[in-house]
Amino acid sequence: MRLSRYFLPVLKENPAEAQIVSHRLMLRAGMIKQSAAGIYSWLPLGFKVLRKIENIVHEEQARAGHIPIQMPILQSADLWRESGRYDDYGEEMLRMKDRHGRDLLYTPTAEELVTDIFRAHVGSYRDLPLTLYQIQWKFRDEIRPRFGVMRGREFLMKDGYNFDLTKEDALHAYNRHLVSYLRTYERMGLQAIPMRADSGPIGGDNTHEFLVLAETGESEVFYDSAVTDIRLGSREIDYDSVDECRAVMEEFTALYARTDETHDKAKFAEVPEERRRVARGIEVGQIFYFGTKYSEPMGATVQGPDGKPVPVHMGSHGIGVSRLLGAIIEASHDERGIIWPEGVTPFHAGVVNLKVGDAEADAASEAICAAMAAAGLEPLYDDTDERAGAKFATQDLIGLPWRITVGPRGLKNGVVELTSRRTGESEELPPEEAVKKLARIYEGHLVRGI
Amino acid sequence: MRLSRYFLPVLKENPAEAQIVSHRLMLRAGMIKQSAAGIYSWLPLGFKVLRKIENIVHEEQARAGHIPIQMPILQSADLWRESGRYDDYGEEMLRMKDRHGRDLLYTPTAEELVTDIFRAHVGSYRDLPLTLYQIQWKFRDEIRPRFGVMRGREFLMKDGYNFDLTKEDALHAYNRHLVSYLRTYERMGLQAIPMRADSGPIGGDNTHEFLVLAETGESEVFYDSAVTDIRLGSREIDYDSVDECRAVMEEFTALYARTDETHDKAKFAEVPEERRRVARGIEVGQIFYFGTKYSEPMGATVQGPDGKPVPVHMGSHGIGVSRLLGAIIEASHDERGIIWPEGVTPFHAGVVNLKVGDAEADAASEAICAAMAAAGLEPLYDDTDERAGAKFATQDLIGLPWRITVGPRGLKNGVVELTSRRTGESEELPPEEAVKKLARIYEGHLVRGI
Numbered sequence: 057m058r059l060s061r062y063f064l065p066v067l068k069e070n071p072a073e074a075q076i077v078s079h080r081l082m083l084r085a086g087m088i089k090q091s092a093a094g095i096y097s098w099l100p101l102g103f104k105v106l107r108k109i110e111n112i113v114h115e116e117q118a119r120a121g122h123i124p125i126q127m128p129i130l131q132s133a134d135l136w137r138e139s140g141r142y143d144d145y146g147e148e149m150l151r152m153k154d155r156h157g158r159d160l161l162y163t164p165t166a167e168e169l170v171t172d173i174f175r176a177h178v179g180s181y182r183d184l185p186l187t188l189y190q191i192q193w194k195f196r197d198e199i200r201p202r203f204g205v206m207r208g209r210e211f212l213m214k215d216g217y218n219f220d221l222t223k224e225d226a227l228h229a230y231n232r233h234l235v236s237y238l239r240t241y242e243r244m245g246l247q248a249i250p251m252r253a254d255s256g257p258i259g260g261d262n263t264h265e266f267l268v269l270a271e272t273g274e275s276e277v278f279y280d281s282a283v284t285d286i287r288l289g290s291r292e293i294d295y296d297s298v299d300e301c302r303a304v305m306e307e308f309t310a311l312y313a314r315t316d317e318t319h320d321k322a323k324f325a326e327v328p329e330e331r332r333r334v335a336r337g338i339e340v341g342q343i344f345y346f347g348t349k350y351s352e353p354m355g356a357t358v359q360g361p362d363g364k365p366v367p368v369h370m371g372s373h374g375i376g377v378s379r380l381l382g383a384i385i386e387a388s389h390d391e392r393g394i395i396w397p398e399g400v401t402p403f404h405a406g407v408v409n410l411k412v413g414d415a416e417a418d419a420a421s422e423a424i425c426a427a428m429a430a431a432g433l434e435p436l437y438d439d440t441d442e443r444a445g446a447k448f449a450t451q452d453l454i455g456l457p458w459r460i461t462v463g464p465r466g467l468k469n470g471v472v473e474l475t476s477r478r479t480g481e482s483e484e485l486p487p488e489e490a491v492k493k494l495a496r497i498y499e500g501h502l503v504r505g506i
Numbered sequence: 507m508r509l510s511r512y513f514l515p516v517l518k519e520n521p522a523e524a525q526i527v528s529h530r531l532m533l534r535a536g537m538i539k540q541s542a543a544g545i546y547s548w549l550p551l552g553f554k555v556l557r558k559i560e561n562i563v564h565e566e567q568a569r570a571g572h573i574p575i576q577m578p579i580l581q582s583a584d585l586w587r588e589s590g591r592y593d594d595y596g597e598e599m600l601r602m603k604d605r606h607g608r609d610l611l612y613t614p615t616a617e618e619l620v621t622d623i624f625r626a627h628v629g630s631y632r633d634l635p636l637t638l639y640q641i642q643w644k645f646r647d648e649i650r651p652r653f654g655v656m657r658g659r660e661f662l663m664k665d666g667y668n669f670d671l672t673k674e675d676a677l678h679a680y681n682r683h684l685v686s687y688l689r690t691y692e693r694m695g696l697q698a699i700p701m702r703a704d705s706g707p708i709g710g711d712n713t714h715e716f717l718v719l720a721e722t723g724e725s726e727v728f729y730d731s732a733v734t735d736i737r738l739g740s741r742e743i744d745y746d747s748v749d750e751c752r753a754v755m756e757e758f759t760a761l762y763a764r765t766d767e768t769h770d771k772a773k774f775a776e777v778p779e780e781r782r783r784v785a786r787g788i789e790v791g792q793i794f795y796f797g798t799k800y801s802e803p804m805g806a807t808v809q810g811p812d813g814k815p816v817p818v819h820m821g822s823h824g825i826g827v828s829r830l831l832g833a834i835i836e837a838s839h840d841e842r843g844i845i846w847p848e849g850v851t852p853f854h855a856g857v858v859n860l861k862v863g864d865a866e867a868d869a870a871s872e873a874i875c876a877a878m879a880a881a882g883l884e885p886l887y888d889d890t891d892e893r894a895g896a897k898f899a900t901q902d903l904i905g906l907p908w909r910i911t912v913g914p915r916g917l918k919n920g921v922v923e924l925t926s927r928r929t930g931e932s933e934e935l936p937p938e939e940a941v942k943k944l945a946r947i948y949e950g951h952l953v954r955g956i
Contacts (some may be wrong), residue, residue: 063573063636065627089623091578091585092610097623098576100638106576123513126548126556128541128660129579129643130612135541150610152602154659155647160542160600162580162612173539173547177515186513188550193579193643197605209604210578504954 057403059438063100066450076272078385079204081394085454087381094201094209101454102381104402104505106212109380110191111504112243112399113214120236120295122187122216125173127166129193133159135168138354148196162195167350167372170217174368175356181221184358184368187229189216191377206338206382207274214375219368221360223347226369230262230345231301233373237266237341238288238308240375243503244384245397248340249283250308254317262345262371265315267337270386277337279313280327315339338383345371394455395477398501403436404428405494406451410444410463420472420487421462427491432502435460452477458497460490507853509888513550516900526722528835529654531844535904537831544651544659551904552831554852554955556662559830560641561954562693562849563664570686570745572637572666575623577616579643583609585618588804598646612645617800617822620667624818625806631671634808634818637679639666641827656788656832657724664825669818671810673797676819680712680795681751683823687716687791688738688758690825693953694834695847698790699733700758704767705794712795712821715765717787720836727787729763730777765789788833795821844905845927848951853886854878855944856901860894860913870922871912874937881945882952885910902927908947910940 065086073090074080082088087102098106114124133151136142142149142161150162163169170188178186191214201209218229234250241248248266267277269284286308294300312327314320315337324332350356351367360366376383388395396402405428409421418439425435436456438447451459461473461482471484474493485493515536523540524530532538537552548556564574583601586592592599592611600612613619620638628636641664651659668679684700691698698716705713717727719734736758744750762777764770765787774782801807801817810816826833838845846852855878859871868889875885886906888897901909911923911932921934924943935943 061571091619092582095578095580097578100573100575103574103576121511123550124553125550126553128545128547130545130660132542147605150602152600155597169541210580
């Protein structure tokens with residue numbers, strides 16, 4: 057993409073309304089624009105990252121055998137009356153009437169609707185296990201929306217629902233989700249720690265939240281510092297294996313790690329003192345097992361092996377897709393701007409032409425862009441006539457992890473400069489070597505864009 | 507994908523509520539489920555096609571140089587009051603109040619919001635031309651929703667907006683959209699004819715609708731039959747070339763083709779009698795040029811080359827993404843079910859194992875699936891223990907364009923059967939040849955799935 061033809065409205069000033077760094081940087085980098093309290097438009101750069109995150113979620117859901125669907129934004133109130141949640145949900149639910157006076161709502165979550173789909177179409181235990189999920193816009197009418205996309209009212213969320221014959225099977229689904237979420241977050245360059253949590257209006261006993269440690273997090277968290285040493289890494293997990301998934305779950309949840317909602321002072325005191333940590337965290341996902349809480353009142357039963365109808369055991373599992381952008385930026389930035397992890401960066405490298413209009417510099421820059429495209433990499437080519445300092449400042453602000461600087465002086469020696477945004481270190485390389493090095497760096501990190 | 511692990515709830519009976527074939531087939535093939543009047547859930551097979559169509563639209567928008575953004579579902583009423591459309595829009599607009607009593611609406615279109623983004627960020631003619639687009643859910647509170655996704659209330663739409671310095675530039679954007687839409691529809695196996703149309707509540711003088719001819723279309727159309735002989739085909743069009751885009755526009759709109767809204771009996775009478783056609787059509791897109799209708803009242807100006815502020819010339823351009831599924835099925839089906847064009851098929855071929863449990867048949871089927879995956883093709887592997895007749899009926903219903911049938915008898919001779927859904931013709935081939943043939947068939951038709 058040529059910057060001269062792109063729409064990247066970066067701001068020079070710090071916007072007054074932004075209280076936290078991710079909100080400030082998303083506004084300054086031209087990623088979002090607020091259109092109403094807690095409701096945002098995603099500008100090109102922001103939408104590109106959003107889509108990458110979405111695609112990582114889709115890829116990891118597919119790997120776990122979960123099946124994508126798309127449920128509507130609006131739901132009829134009738135289904136929510138069936139489960140009893142229409143009255144329970146309170147003012148966070150946005151309600152409206154259509155032209156015929158029928159009650160509709162902007163879905164904050166979809167347990168009822170997916171249970172309705174299930175009961176209409178699935179009748180036998182032989183069709184289980186089944187996990188359906190979607191990535192869809194949700195709405196919660198927060199009384200005080202703030203922190204940009206971190207606590208917006210309209211937000212993009214992955215919500216998945218498992219249907220199983222027995223509690224044991226459903227707990228496997230729970231563990232399988234835990235494993236696949238860990239992998240999902242790690243691909244985005246995030247460490248998200250599963251912490252025992254409170255179930256809130258979803259209901260159920262078993263639930264873990266995934267928290268990214270950050271000073272700006274809205275939750276107070278208490279944990280054993282050893283929990284931050286565990287990584288899933290590149291191990292291959294068989295998602296059908298009950299034992300393998302349970303082992304990962306046990307490994308990641310054995311150590312003390314809780315939010316303030318479930319914090320237990322006595323248990324925390326058992327953690328060796330030098331490993332006790334009190335910090336803040338950003339919630340980026342949550343998994344639940346809630347048994348037959350919805351299947352029983354809504355009549356979602358299957359015929360069991362003995363021919364008798366049994367209500368299915370369910371759980372639901374969410375990832376805050378749009379909020380993840382804020383969390384990633386909170387976890388990865390410096391005073392000059394964002395530093396995208398390779399897995400989610402909107403472009404793989406910036407190509408900065410220091411002398412636009414110079415035939416040699418133009419040709420070399422374009423050749424680098426073409427070579428990157430041939431390697432499956434997407435460049436953002438700064439072909440504008442800004443000064444070098446302004447170009448570098450924009451690159452630093454928008455946070456592409458790599459920059460290739462092309463200038464007449466280097467080209468005389470047959471080299472360009474490859475710079476890491478994270479370390480600031482540069483090396484001089486022939487153009488084709490720079491592209492080859494980028495291709496190696498991005499191996500295993502390529503995600504489809506939009 | 508193994509059918510035994512998929513969620514494909516096909517119906518044996520014709521659903522009573524469906525009046526037209528696409529609605530009936532989408533329900534029977536387990537693609538959608540109605541959740542409220544005119545509001546649908548997209549089940550796995552339907553969502554897969556929806557995503558392919560979405561991705562074709564994204565690819566063709568990128569080719570035309572248009573830039574994707576994502577605007578919110580909900581908008582503040584204030585913006586619509588600025589343009590004067592809040593009162594004009596009537597009962598089709600779904601309105602609601604949030605917990606603080608502020609007026610919100612479920613966006614039916616986004617001229618106001620995109621103009622607000624533009625005026626906030628763009629100040630100079632040097633930043634033009636600019637075309638921003640999104641694919642997002644929209645809502646229109648149809649008084650009588652019907653025909654499934656063809657006339658639903660909540661629907662997925664691509665809406666794009668061009669910003670240009672002059673009327674001439676904006677008319678180039680108009681022509682560029684016309685060309686890119688033609689290519690978009692052709693990739694989906696559709697012929698969509700641009701017809702002079704009425705601008706309705708969007709406003710403006712220049713507008714064309716794109717219509718797919720079908721008996722079930724809601725619009726009466728009048729055209730010169732020679733218009734159906736024109737195809738864009740594989741010609742390369744330079745989207746930056748004013749002349750090339752205008753030539754395509756003129757070629758496709760020179761012959762008489764109008765909807766009942768703009769029909770002109772006298773002009774129609776000039777068409778040679780044997781070429782005069784009166785038929786019905788499904789609207790799958792519309793392009794508009796409306797000049798400064800929004801930029802003037804909303805103050806969307808740029809500094810022109812002479813330093814003076816000028817309101818930008820705009821147009822908007824829509825594709826009915828979810829409705830396209832209905833249109834494609836209306837145009838491509840037979841009495842046994844859907845026949846997907848290669849460009850949008852949810853899976854590239856069905857692999858039907860006639861003897862599940864037979865070691866040789868299982869191994870051969872799995873090898874075919876693996877070879878397809880290696881060639882970038884996605885199989886739907888029927889590994890269930892249904893009878894052959896039922897398996898074939900499901901394949902015909904869901905409409906994958908190709909089927910590979912694997913059975914012990916053929917395998918003894920080293921062959922499987924490759925069958926075209928469209929022609930019903932079969933040929934016997936060694937498994938690896940069948941996959942190679944599929945790879946050739948799909949060359950140029952591969953679109954990313956989800």
